[in-house]
Amino acid sequence: xSAKQPTDKPPLGMLVLTGLTFCTIAASAWHxxxxxxxxxxxxxxxxxxxxxxxxxxxxxxxxxxxSLASLLDLVxxxxxxxxxxxxxMEVGVVFALMVLTSGPIWARKSWGTYWTWEPRLTLTLLxxxxxxxxxxxxxxxxxxxxxxxxxAALGVLGAPAAYLIHVAVKLWGGTHPTVIDGGxxxxxxxxxxxxxxxxxxxxxxxxxxxxxxxxIRIAQDTRELRLTLSARALEDNA
Amino acid sequence: xxAPRLQVRGLAWAIDDRYVIRGLDLTLHAGExxxxxxxxxxxKSSLISLLTGARTPRAGSVQLDGVPLDDVDxxxxxxxxxxxxxxxxxxxxLSARENLALFRALVGGHGRPDDxxxxxxxxxxxxDRPVRGFSRGxxxxxxxxRLIVSPADVWLLDEPSTGLDExxxxxxxxxxxxxxxxxVACLLVSHDLTEIARIGARHMQLxxxxxxxxxxxxxx
Amino acid sequence: MTHLHLTxxxxxxxxxxxxxxxxxxxxxxxxxxxxxxxxxFAFLTDADRAxxxxxxVLWVTLLFSGTVGLLRLFAREDESGTLGICARSRAGALPxxxxxxxxxxxxxxxxxxxxxxxxxVFFDAEVPDVGLSFAALALGILGQSFVGTLxxxxxxxxxxxxxxxxxxxxxxxxxxxxxxVKMTSIVLSRTIAEDYTAWLGLMVAFDVxxxxxxxxxxxxxxxx
Numbered sequence: 001x002s003a004k005q006p007t008d009k010p011p012l013g014m015l016v017l018t019g020l021t022f023c024t025i026a027a028s029a030w031h032x033x034x035x036x037x038x039x040x041x042x043x044x045x046x047x048x049x050x051x052x053x054x055x056x057x058x059x060x061x062x063x064x065x066x067s068l069a070s071l072l073d074l075v076x077x078x079x080x081x082x083x084x085x086x087x088x089m090e091v092g093v094v095f096a097l098m099v100l101t102s103g104p105i106w107a108r109k110s111w112g113t114y115w116t117w118e119p120r121l122t123l124t125l126l127x128x129x130x131x132x133x134x135x136x137x138x139x140x141x142x143x144x145x146x147x148x149x150x151x152a153a154l155g156v157l158g159a160p161a162a163y164l165i166h167v168a169v170k171l172w173g174g175t176h177p178t179v180i181d182g183g184x185x186x187x188x189x190x191x192x193x194x195x196x197x198x199x200x201x202x203x204x205x206x207x208x209x210x211x212x213x214x215x216i217r218i219a220q221d222t223r224e225l226r227l228t229l230s231a232r233a234l235e236d237n238a
Numbered sequence: 239x240x241a242p243r244l245q246v247r248g249l250a251w252a253i254d255d256r257y258v259i260r261g262l263d264l265t266l267h268a269g270e271x272x273x274x275x276x277x278x279x280x281x282k283s284s285l286i287s288l289l290t291g292a293r294t295p296r297a298g299s300v301q302l303d304g305v306p307l308d309d310v311d312x313x314x315x316x317x318x319x320x321x322x323x324x325x326x327x328x329x330x331x332l333s334a335r336e337n338l339a340l341f342r343a344l345v346g347g348h349g350r351p352d353d354x355x356x357x358x359x360x361x362x363x364x365x366d367r368p369v370r371g372f373s374r375g376x377x378x379x380x381x382x383x384r385l386i387v388s389p390a391d392v393w394l395l396d397e398p399s400t401g402l403d404e405x406x407x408x409x410x411x412x413x414x415x416x417x418x419x420x421x422v423a424c425l426l427v428s429h430d431l432t433e434i435a436r437i438g439a440r441h442m443q444l445x446x447x448x449x450x451x452x453x454x455x456x457x458x
Numbered sequence: 459m460t461h462l463h464l465t466x467x468x469x470x471x472x473x474x475x476x477x478x479x480x481x482x483x484x485x486x487x488x489x490x491x492x493x494x495x496x497x498x499f500a501f502l503t504d505a506d507r508a509x510x511x512x513x514x515v516l517w518v519t520l521l522f523s524g525t526v527g528l529l530r531l532f533a534r535e536d537e538s539g540t541l542g543i544c545a546r547s548r549a550g551a552l553p554x555x556x557x558x559x560x561x562x563x564x565x566x567x568x569x570x571x572x573x574x575x576x577x578x579v580f581f582d583a584e585v586p587d588v589g590l591s592f593a594a595l596a597l598g599i600l601g602q603s604f605v606g607t608l609x610x611x612x613x614x615x616x617x618x619x620x621x622x623x624x625x626x627x628x629x630x631x632x633x634x635x636x637x638x639v640k641m642t643s644i645v646l647s648r649t650i651a652e653d654y655t656a657w658l659g660l661m662v663a664f665d666v667x668x669x670x671x672x673x674x675x676x677x678x679x680x681x682x
Contacts, residue, residue, distance in 0.1 A: 074678055077294075130629035133622065140617055145294070150612045153675045154626060157605070160667050161630045164660070168633035171656055172640065226255040227296075234260055234446045292542065292682045312677075316546040327539035331475045343467050344547040368478065 017210060021203040028196035036193045045109040048102050050193050054201025055098035056120070061205055062092025063127060063162070070155025073148070079220050082148055085155060086138070087212035089131055091205060096128040122169040127162055130154070240268045241303075243392050243423035244289065248298035250447075251284050258284060260447035262298070268391065271414055271424040273434040275452070276444035282427045283323075285444065286396045289425065290321050302392070316345050320390035324400035326377040330370035334360055334380045337369060342387040354386035359409055374401035382413060393417060393424040399433060411436045461549045461556075468544060468557035473564070475534075482530045483565050490523040490573040498580050509583035513642035516577055517635055520570060520598060525624055527565045528606040531558050532614045541614065545681035555607060555676045562603040570595055587645050590654070594641040597661040601634040601668060608672040611679065637661040 032047050069085035072078070103121045104114040115121070134154045141147020244266040251259040258281035266272055276282050287293045289300055291307045300307045302318060310318075328337050338351035355365055358379040369377055378401045385393060395414075399407050407430075414437050418424055428434055434441050442449040476482055497515040502508050535541040544554045574595070578585060585591055609627050613619040628635075641657040 074675070126629045126632050130626070133625040133629070136625065137613075137616060137622055140622075146615055149679065150616065153608075153612055153679070156675060157608075157630060157668075157671060160671060161633070164633035164664050164667070165629075167663075168636045168660055171660065172636050223255055227252055227257060230252070230256040231260055231447075234257055287682065290542075292680055294680075312546070312550040313548045316550075317548050321542070323539075325539040327543055329471065329475060329540060330538055331478045332471070336474075340467060340471055341543060344464060344543070344553075346548040 014210065014214070017203075017207050021200070021207045024196065024200040024203050028193065028200040031189075031196050032193045036189045037187070043109075045106060047193075048106050050197035051201060052099060052102040052106065053194070054198040055095050055102060056124070057198055058095035058201045058205035059092050059099055059124065059127075061202065062088045062095055062209065063131070063158075065209075066092055066131075067155050067159040067162075070152040070158075074152040074156055077148075080217070082152075083213050083216040083220065085152065086216055087209050089151075089155065090135060090212060091208045093128060093131050093135065094208065095201075095205060096124050096131070099124050100128065117169075117173045119166070119169040119173045122173055123162070123166050126165050126169075127158070130158055130161070134158075240270070240421075242267050243303060244425070245301040245304070246289070246298070247301075249285075249288060249295050249300065250297035251281065251288060251293070251295055253281075253284070257296075257447055259288075259295075259444075262444075262448050264442075264449055266392070266423040266425055268421045268423050269418055271418050271426055271437055271439035273426045273428055273437070273439035273441050274444055274449065275427075275429055275431075275434070275441065280444045281447070282444055283396055286321070286323070286394050286425070286427060289394055290319055291315060317389050319392050319394060320345075320385055320388040321394045321396070322381055322385060322398050323396040324398070326369075326374075326381040328369045328377055328381055331368050333366045334369055334372070334383070335365045337380060338383050338387055341384050345388055345390070347387040347389050349387050351383070351387060354383035355380070357386055357409070357413065358383045359405060375403050375406050378402055379406055379409065382410060385413060385417065391422050393422055393426075395424065395426045395428075397427055397429070399428065399430060407433060414439075461553055464547050464549050464553035465556045465560070468553055469560045472557065472561045476565075481534070482527055483568055486523045486527050486565060486569045487572055489526055490519050490569050491576065493519040493522055494573060494577045494580060502581070508581050509646070510643070512577060512581040512583045513639045513646060515581065516574060516595075516642060517598065517639045519573060519577070520566070520595070520638075521602070521628070521631070521635060523569055523573075524562070524566050524599070524602045524606065525627065527562055527569075528602075528610045528627070529620055529623060531562060531607065532610045533619075536614050542681050551677050551679075551681070552673060555611075555673050558607045558611070559603045562607055563599055566599045566603065570599060583646055585646060590645045591642060593658070594638055594645065594661070597658075597665055598634055598638040601661065601665045602631060604665065604668040604672045605630050608676050611676060615682075634661055634664050637664070 028050070032050050036047070038044050038046060066085050066089035069081050069088060073081045073085055100121065103124075107116055108114050134151050137154070138147050138151045141150065242265045244264070246262060246264040246266075249259055249262040249264075250257060258279070262285070264272070274282055274285065284293070288295050291300075291310075291312075294308075302310055302315070307315070328334075329340075332340070334355055335351045338354055341347070342349070342351065352362075352365070355362075360376060360380060360383070364372070364376070369380060372380065378398070382398060393414075399410055402410060411433060414424055414426065418437075424439075426434070426437070426439060431441075441452040443452050444450075494515060497511070497518070501511040501515070532541065535544060545551045547553050574591075606623075606627055609623060609630070613622055613626070616622060637657045637660040641654050641661070644654045644657070
């Protein structure tokens with residue numbers, strides 16, 4: 001059980017993290033829109049590239065961590081590890097959705113079509129579908145031990161599956177146009193924008209994960225409190 | 239007292255944020271039968287699930303011959319613990335003999351299915367047709383036959399007399415008494431006090447999360 | 459040896475029950491034939507290009523009918539309350555896993571063997587290399603059985619498992635599916651021009667990885 005007394009104010013670390021994220025997002029937005037030249041052919045839509053790639057990194061961070069945490073939870077169950085697995089997978093889903101909305105916007109502008117079955121987006125879509133299914137199962141099993149075990153087992157299986165999907169869609173969609181490649185980065189300004197945006201997205205991802213993790217932990221602690229109360233009730237009735 | 243087979247210390251189990259078992263202690267010795275009664279929802283079936291290893295307790299430990307259940311090899315555990323519940327758990331399309339033969343092979347048991355079916359009063363004419371055609375009571379008797387072919391020396395019985403007629407209940411009592419006489423440690427969840435008395439079991443009640451000794455028998 | 463013996467006993471038990479109750483294979487077969495017919499209505503508008511659709515039709519049918527079988531695999535154990543008994547053998551829970559995989563392979567194999575010739579006829583195709591076609595389908599059935607048996611066992615206690623199994627299974631099986639369709643279409647084309655070895659390798663890798671991973675996860679589960 002958490003040793004701290006619950007208060008209304010979030011801890012200092014959380015405030016610092018949120019502040020840092022906010023500043024980085026602002027800095028990257030300013031730099032992308034005001035300091036970086038637009039692409040000659042694509043215009044302002046090209047700028048979506050900066051956040052699209054960042055979102056992809058965020059998704060990767062979320063999903064890989066979720067898979068590792070699931071493995072750990074399967075081997076030796078632990079409430080904290082379970083909370084990490086849940087939080088990172090859910091945030092991974094959010095960032096996957098970001099990737100899948102920004103990608104087609106770019107594709108429409110540069111290729112005239114929303115969806116080209118390019119390998120990376122296809123992989124993202126499949127991983128998203130699996131993650132959503134796992135989240136749905138957790139929701140249905142309502143925090144029970146079996147729901148947790150199922151989610152952990154599938155989270156573990158998802159890792160080799162994702163690798164194989166990656167190989168498969170690359171072989172399959174290799175001839176389909178790659179929507180977003182890195183070939184457009186020419187100048188220093190673009191490079192700075194790129195790394196600022198990636199940093200901003202990763203920080204945002206971490207902030208979300210930490211916030212969701214704390215939320216889950218609070219729910220777990222509340223459950224512990226209820227259990228302790230029921231234990232007292234059992235003894236008091238003696 | 240004879241060797242303790244199953245040792246339970248400080249067991250805890252919760253359903254929906256509410257403890258149903260808390261601080262439960264129990265020692266089951268070879269050659270004895272402990273009967274557990276309690277109100278509906280008191281946690282009796284949960285207790286059995288925890289003892290078979292199907293569920294992991296919130297707190298506390300269950301040990302078989304001094305070894306925590308989690309550390310026991312699952313294959314070995316299958317040959318030591320036998321569980322019969324209120325559902326027959328039989329393959330309805332297989333015959334009584336086929337069901338028992340399969341079970342015996344799975345757990346490395348002994349004895350002939352026919353002998354077990356004799357003891358449980360299943361007529362030879364009935365032993366070859368699918369169990370789907372049996373009455374509830376006959377199915378339950380067949381299920382109890384598992385205990386005879388099993389090598390297990392710890393029996394966990396969860397309301398095993400469900401669906402049994404007077405004769406079936408009599409056979410059950412004989413079965414448990416015979417097993418106990420041969421050194422089996424038996425835990426019986428029941429609500430039938432007559433049955434408990436006929437078996438001569440140590441009667442405990444599951445109340446407020448713990449087991450409390452009932453009746454005139456001395457506590458352990 | 460005990461493992462093998464117990465796996466065989468459980469496998470034989472399922473075959474025996476199927477022979478007596480005829481609950482699974484018949485329905486899988488009927489469903490598959492219906493699938494192929496529906497697909498024929500969907501795609502046979504253009505007679506010239508009809509045979510191009512055969513690989514896709516075959517694999518979708520395999521996927522769907524396989525799912526029907528997978529759902530029944532553990533549902534029956536759950537209904538008769540025997541899951542706990544099978545999972546607790548003196549060799550642990552692995553004989554249960556492998557026997558169910560064997561059952562799924564057997565049933566899917568039977569259905570595929572019956573439906574494939576039918577589909578070939580409906581879609582007016584020719585099969586230049588039967589060996590490779592067989593290999594592709596076999597690899598698909600194997601992979602689906604390894605992964606599907608685990609997923610079916612995972613979901614046995616969950617509400618809405620009929621809906622959830624495809625949701626979970628299809629993304630996991632997608633590499634196998636993609637590889638299978640590609641390889642089958644290469645094999646069915648008159649000249650095997652494209653290189654099919656990459657797809658073959660993908661499917662083999664899939665099967666090997668999940669042949670190891672699935673039982674490992676299976677043994678960590680608890681059964682009532």
